[in-house]
Amino acid sequence: MRLPNRVHIVGASGSGTSSLAVEMATRYGHRHLDTDDYFWLQTVPPYREKRPREERLALLRQASRDSKAWVLSGSLCGWGDPLISEFEVVVFLAVPTPVRLARLRVRESERYGQHAIASGGELHGAHMEFLDWAGRYDTGGLEMRSRALHEAWLATVSCPVIRLEGDRSAGEQLERIEASLDAGLLTSRFSGPASPAAERPS
Secondary structure: OOOOOEEEEEEOOOOOHHHHHHHHHHHHOOEEEEOHHHHEOOOOOOOOOEOOHHHHHHHHHHHHHHOOOEEEEOOOOOOOHHHHHHOOEEEEEEOOHHHHHHHHHHHHHHHHOHHHHOOOOOOHHHHHHHHHHHHOOOOOOOOOOOHHHHHHHHOOOOOOEEEEEOOOOHHHHHHHHHHHHHOOOOOOOEEEEOOOOOOOOO
8 A cells, every 4th residue: 555645734733743643753754743843943942933934834844845755744824825735635534632631741741841831930921821722622613623614624625635533543544544545435525434433522
């Protein structure tokens, strides 16, 4: 089975786009690109200052041209739309909100230290704001990174889309992608769910 050379994995924060991209890159040798590395300037603590739109687009475009095969994780709706034509397949991950938030709490603790994000910690306020933002993915409008925004964006892409719903490991997700490719399911823009739909959070 040949994995497409230019793959984009998109989903809510905590859905596992980066983990799946790392798994895919490790198994197939693709270069892993992540939108956060281009969207944000390097600051301490990180993820505080956005890079200018044209600059982040230029950097990401150059990185994509520097490698024949790559997998891009994260969300670039709007600012990264000029790159849509380069995608050979898009993978959309939908994971229940409670699962995502649990993952994000662990990730934040590992990244900043539990003392920093706990009540009274220097990053507690930012941590709580981030979790509140991430928790509104399923109900938010087009003004934020939301299910509504991603569904609208997916309707604009011309390449096939593989939709994976549910809480699975990166390895299991990749196996389902491989099964879709082996079965020749990428003949239309929307390949549909690669598995029975998981319970969706309210």
